[in-house]
Amino acid sequence: MAILELDRLTVAGDRGDIITGLTFSIDEGETAVMIGGSGSGKSMTARAVLGILPDGLRASGDVRFHGESVFHMPTERRRTYLGRGTGIVFQDSFGTFDPIRTIRQHFTELFSVHLGLKGKDADRRALYWIGRAGILDPVRVAAAYPHELSGGMRQRIQIALAASLEPELLIADEPTTALDLNIQDAILELLKEWKKETGGTLLLITHDLGVAREMADRMLVMDNGRLVEDGPARQLFTAPRSRAAMQLTDDWRTVGGAPPADKAASPSHLLDVSGLSMSYRTGGLFKKREVRALDEVSLSIGSGEIVGLIGESGGGKSTLARLLAGIEPARAGAISWHGTRNWPDAVQWVHQDPAASFNPGWTAGRLVAEGLEYRGTRRTERERTARHLLSEVGLPSETAQQYPGELSGGMNQRLALARTLAVSAELVVLDEPFASLDMSTQAKMIRLIRSLRDREGTAFLFITHDIRAAFALCSRIYVIRQGQIEDHGSPAELAASENPYTKSLLEHVPGRGVDLCNNGGGVL
Amino acid sequence: MALFLLKRVAESAFVLVLGSLLCFAFIQLIPGDPAAAMYGDQLQKLTEADRLRISENLGLDEPVPVQYIHWASQVLQGNWGASYLTGEPADEVIVRTLLPTAVLLMASQVLMIGLALFFGLTSALRRDGLYDRIVLAASVLLMAIPPFWLGLMMMLFFSIRLGVLPSSGMGAGPFSISHLILPALVIALSHAGYYIRLFRNHFAASSMGGHLLALRARGVPHRRIVIAHILPNAAAPLIVYTGASLAVSLAGSVVVETIFSWPGLGRLALKSALAHDYPVLLGIILLSMAFVILVNLLASLLAAWMDPRLRGSGAEGRNGQ
Numbered sequence: 001m002a003i004l005e006l007d008r009l010t011v012a013g014d015r016g017d018i019i020t021g022l023t024f025s026i027d028e029g030e031t032a033v034m035i036g037g038s039g040s041g042k043s044m045t046a047r048a049v050l051g052i053l054p055d056g057l058r059a060s061g062d063v064r065f066h067g068e069s070v071f072h073m074p075t076e077r078r079r080t081y082l083g084r085g086t087g088i089v090f091q092d093s094f095g096t097f098d099p100i101r102t103i104r105q106h107f108t109e110l111f112s113v114h115l116g117l118k119g120k121d122a123d124r125r126a127l128y129w130i131g132r133a134g135i136l137d138p139v140r141v142a143a144a145y146p147h148e149l150s151g152g153m154r155q156r157i158q159i160a161l162a163a164s165l166e167p168e169l170l171i172a173d174e175p176t177t178a179l180d181l182n183i184q185d186a187i188l189e190l191l192k193e194w195k196k197e198t199g200g201t202l203l204l205i206t207h208d209l210g211v212a213r214e215m216a217d218r219m220l221v222m223d224n225g226r227l228v229e230d231g232p233a234r235q236l237f238t239a240p241r242s243r244a245a246m247q248l249t250d251d252w253r254t255v256g257g258a259p260p261a262d263k264a265a266s267p268s269h270l271l272d273v274s275g276l277s278m279s280y281r282t283g284g285l286f287k288k289r290e291v292r293a294l295d296e297v298s299l300s301i302g303s304g305e306i307v308g309l310i311g312e313s314g315g316g317k318s319t320l321a322r323l324l325a326g327i328e329p330a331r332a333g334a335i336s337w338h339g340t341r342n343w344p345d346a347v348q349w350v351h352q353d354p355a356a357s358f359n360p361g362w363t364a365g366r367l368v369a370e371g372l373e374y375r376g377t378r379r380t381e382r383e384r385t386a387r388h389l390l391s392e393v394g395l396p397s398e399t400a401q402q403y404p405g406e407l408s409g410g411m412n413q414r415l416a417l418a419r420t421l422a423v424s425a426e427l428v429v430l431d432e433p434f435a436s437l438d439m440s441t442q443a444k445m446i447r448l449i450r451s452l453r454d455r456e457g458t459a460f461l462f463i464t465h466d467i468r469a470a471f472a473l474c475s476r477i478y479v480i481r482q483g484q485i486e487d488h489g490s491p492a493e494l495a496a497s498e499n500p501y502t503k504s505l506l507e508h509v510p511g512r513g514v515d516l517c518n519n520g521g522g523v524l
Numbered sequence: 525m526a527l528f529l530l531k532r533v534a535e536s537a538f539v540l541v542l543g544s545l546l547c548f549a550f551i552q553l554i555p556g557d558p559a560a561a562m563y564g565d566q567l568q569k570l571t572e573a574d575r576l577r578i579s580e581n582l583g584l585d586e587p588v589p590v591q592y593i594h595w596a597s598q599v600l601q602g603n604w605g606a607s608y609l610t611g612e613p614a615d616e617v618i619v620r621t622l623l624p625t626a627v628l629l630m631a632s633q634v635l636m637i638g639l640a641l642f643f644g645l646t647s648a649l650r651r652d653g654l655y656d657r658i659v660l661a662a663s664v665l666l667m668a669i670p671p672f673w674l675g676l677m678m679m680l681f682f683s684i685r686l687g688v689l690p691s692s693g694m695g696a697g698p699f700s701i702s703h704l705i706l707p708a709l710v711i712a713l714s715h716a717g718y719y720i721r722l723f724r725n726h727f728a729a730s731s732m733g734g735h736l737l738a739l740r741a742r743g744v745p746h747r748r749i750v751i752a753h754i755l756p757n758a759a760a761p762l763i764v765y766t767g768a769s770l771a772v773s774l775a776g777s778v779v780v781e782t783i784f785s786w787p788g789l790g791r792l793a794l795k796s797a798l799a800h801d802y803p804v805l806l807g808i809i810l811l812s813m814a815f816v817i818l819v820n821l822l823a824s825l826l827a828a829w830m831d832p833r834l835r836g837s838g839a840e841g842r843n844g845q
Contacts, residue, residue, distance in 0.1 A: 082742060088742070095733065096737075098739075098757070099733075099833060100760070100832060110742055
């Protein structure tokens with residue numbers, strides 16, 4: 001029995017169609033995963049199904065829930081459909097909460113609107129559902145405000161909010177993106193649990209084939225606003241038919257594969273860090289507390305080497321990046337530099353969200369050559385360099401006239417890399433460069449970083465919580481935890497490591513069971 | 525919350541002391557002689573020795589810091605000094621003007637906040653439409669008009685041309701509506717333009733949050749979203765601005781009360797400043813300052829009570845992952 005049917009659903013804006021002629025249906029009790037790159041129309045499909053399209057977009061065709069047209073429901077019926085028929089979990093867990101309401105109030109509002117439940121009954125029910133989401137102290141969390149909870153906690157609460165009205169269909173739109181891997185894992189477990197207990201239907205939207213593989217009964221592949229492949233999950237891996245699906249599995253191999261062996265096996269030392277420590281003071285009027293961010297960290301990076309630094313949020317990764325880039329002085333320890341130019345001039349730092357680190361009023365061309373302006377290079381010279389560097393990182397030459405706001409996340413990452421080339425950096429520190437990129441863009445970035453290393457001999461320190469990408473890109477990886485280096489070695493060595501923390505990190509990689517060190521071929 | 529409260533109260537007390545010190549110092553810089561206030565036209569008959577004797581009697585021959593300490597300790601004991609003009613205790617002179625000014629301020633605040641709430645919310649909900657643009661143009665025009673000119677024009681039109689409203693005075697008392705309308709309206713209108721813009725932008729910002737989309741997706745009715753989510757989210761900053769607006773209106777009352785001969789604090793302030801009536805002037809300034817600080821303190825406490833993010837002490841308020 002189909003619970004949700006889409007019949008030639010088209011969403012049109014002023015600049016043309018965003019979704020074109022989407023037709024598929026989802027059966028009761030099924031887990032369908034909709035996969036595709038950013039801008040392929042996945043999230044817009046979810047919004048169209050719920051009838052909450054942004055202003056200025058029009059939907060045509062039809063969406064039917066249990067055979068009833070969603071677009072023609074009267075207001076009261078629609079409200080029931082939204083609350084009790086379907087539930088939604090969004091990606092951005094912070095922005096979807098009202099900042100001045102407690103978690104409890106988020107629940108009781110829904111209970112009062114949809115179930116007519118008020119007072120103590122509603123409170124009890126809220127506590128019950130917060131507990132169901134795997135939260136150990138529901139009473140404290142119920143009284144908390146959204147900003148007092150971690151991203152993973154908020155995502156659990158979002159799922160509990162959606163589940164608390166006992167919907168038949170749960171739509172989860174990128175529910176795990178930008179979360180640490182172990183938290184991603186816990187969120188996926190929670191969704192599985194929900195399904196097992198209620199027998200409900202799940203529509204999961206993701207760009208990550210690992211997540212898809214772990215959850216899906218059925219895969220819907222989106223490309224450029226169209227459904228290009230619809231079939232059982234296994235088929236996508238064994239016999240993809242569409243070009244987009246083949247591209248996805250190909251990118252997955254790049255992201256999930258292992259790096260080709262380094263040509264220079266023992267590169268000369270570029271940077272040695274020994275006994276680096278850093279602490280911050282926090283606290284209020286009466287007591288000051290010292291938080292140790294880094295504790296006696298030692299590591300080395302060779303010239304032309306790609307080194308990874310992995311670990312969970314709050315482990316000290318970003319602090320180390322700031323110290324290496326010379327943004328802050330360390331409390332103790334030494335950084336010794338053997339490169340041809342002075343430290344930290346030759347070290348460049350690429351911000352996690354590069355667009356946020358650019359002057360939005362400058363064109364891409366000027367941004368790329370910004371470093372040369374400070375060196376007093378002439379303007380015509382700078383423009384020539386900018387054009388050359390944009391092509392080096394695979395951006396079309398007309399990008400030079402565009403502004404950062406007009407470029408996609410992947411293009412801005414490329415722009416940031418081009419900036420480091422302009423000042424011929426010897427070491428580039430990449431701070432979570434893939435956090436907001438979809439899988440295909442990640443695969444392209446991995447190829448670009450490798451080719452830059454080969455051509456320019458630039459060394460990279462790749463800081464990430466995404467273990468899969470680190471394994472794919474780096475020749476050596478450091479594991480950091482609570483400010484201390486916990487483990488260290490080549491990807492193959494780490495995969496076989498006995499260190500309990502490394503082991504637990506690797507366990508949470510989505511789509512695990514995939515051989516991380518298998519070079520390219522056998523994803524399955 | 526207790527720490528937040530303590531910090532805020534301590535800050536307020538500090539500002540009050542510092543402010544009174546500054547005012548005391550600046551008043552000494554006003555050119556002219558207090559003796560002129562006391563003796564008026566007979567000043568010409570006084571000899572140099574008489575003037576010095578008067579100064580000494582008033583304590584004006586002492587160094588300024590000594591004068592300040594003397595004055596401050598007297599004020600703390602409830603002795604505000606005597607008016608140089610009338611010889612009455614300064615506090616009695618001031619207290620007489622409080623009720624008329626309070627009535628005028630309340631009336632103008634209610635008018636102004638009412639206008640700002642109504643036009644701010646309605647134009648935020650119709651963002652970028654024709655209505656929004658008309659309201660924008662009108663509020664910019666209001667911002668550009670100086671209150672004394674607006675006061676004179678309204679007086680000309682309503683009192684002289686139409687003859688429907690009295691042009692000056694308070695009539696039977698501070699609650700005489702017909703006398704109150706014009707001055708209250710002038711104060712309200714001269715600040716309304718700014719506040720309409722401010723309220724509109726806050727409402728617009730708070731009606732764009734991602735949580736409103738989530739609420740729609742969970743089937744919460746539109747009316748409830750506006751009343752229970754958009755309004756409360758905009759309320760905290762608006763309460764703070766409303767507190768600040770009282771200070772602005774109080775300052776504006778000097779001009780408006782003088783134009784409309786409203787026997788309030790503002791007019792008394794101008795009169796005593798022109799006449800070098802230091803005890804009264806200092807009393808007015810100190811009182812106004814305490815009032816403004818108190819209102820702002822209450823406003824920020826109320827805002828913190830409404831918005832948990834404002835209570836932050838250190839680690840809170842961050843989007844921790």
